[in-house]
Amino acid sequence: MAHRKIIHIDMDAFYASVEQLDNPKLKGKPVAVGGNSQRGVVAAASYEARKFGVKSAMPSAKAAKLCPNLIFVPHRFPRYRELSHIIRDVFFEYTDLVEPLSLDEAYLDVTENKIGLNSATLIAKEIKHKIRERTGLIASAGISYNKFLAKTASDMDKPxxxxxxxxxxxxxxxxxxxVHRFHGIGKVTAEKMVKAGIFTGKDLRKKSLEDLKLRYGKSGLYYYNICRGIDYREVQPVRETKSVSAERTFDHNIYEMEEIREEVQRIAQISFDRYERSKASDGHTITLKLKYGDFRQITRSKTLEEAINEKSAYVSVATQLATEDLLDEQGIRLIGVGISNFRKEEEDSKDHQLTLSF
Incomplete structure (x- = not known):
């Protein structure tokens, strides 16, 4: 494992940086992508906005209070995907072992690379330079011998x-x-660790594997390994699609069942179109997500024996999940519809296939 050379590339404030790139008037100003000053959620924030405490996934109303001069711009995912493809092409000039995590970050295994360069650091420098030259955008890079350390490293010296x-x-x-800087340890878990006297990797290393499993379940083994710099995960060039979804945050809370069903149908159609484009066919589970005015969130799902590959069936099942008992005096601020549990027909047949011992 120590002989592997892994690079993690992370684009700096990607969505917001693209908006500042395409609109020079936004350069040097606090920018939030997504939502508006009253409703919605921040999808991304420029570094100028982050100085005021604005973060992604933050309610737009809170972001506007933290930064009165915050400029909200709508997201433009086709443009982000366009630039992401250019960036990804740069990666493939060096290795085919590229594992995209999202539009703006990826792992690269350059242990054996296309240009025969032994230094992963020099390769990362070249990649950063080419990205900036071809897109005008800035990337950060982390280099180490495994994915955990490379991911952690890319966040150490941003932007x-x-x-x-x-x-x-x-x-x-x-x-x-x-511990709050460990990739894979979330905010809530980090807070629990601090309360338990675990402040750093050194403190975490003092805990036995049995203790960590007892405290944190399946994640215990992961925590036990990473505090020792161990991560056996390989860079996976093809990431299996687990789910496809669409959601919308409304400009005003909705309270009427008829309006809720209309929105579920509209969002389900958008979700199904994404499902078709993803080529992740043979989904069996449809999930409805609702977020209320007080930010409580619930999900409902239905799993069918037959794969769902027709829009009418998809929309129908999603609508059936929207029943009157979901109504709440707080109103609904967000609705999402998604599909998961992708199984190919041959997988289903294998489950029922008889085997004979010879």
């Missing part, structure tokens, strides 16, 4: 960062790292 964690440095680096 325009280049951070390397060598095998001989990993133990000391992880020991000093605060």
């Amino acid at each position: 325009d960062g280049l951070f390397v964690i060598l095998p001989e440095e990993a133990e000391e680096f992880v020991a000093k790292l605060p």
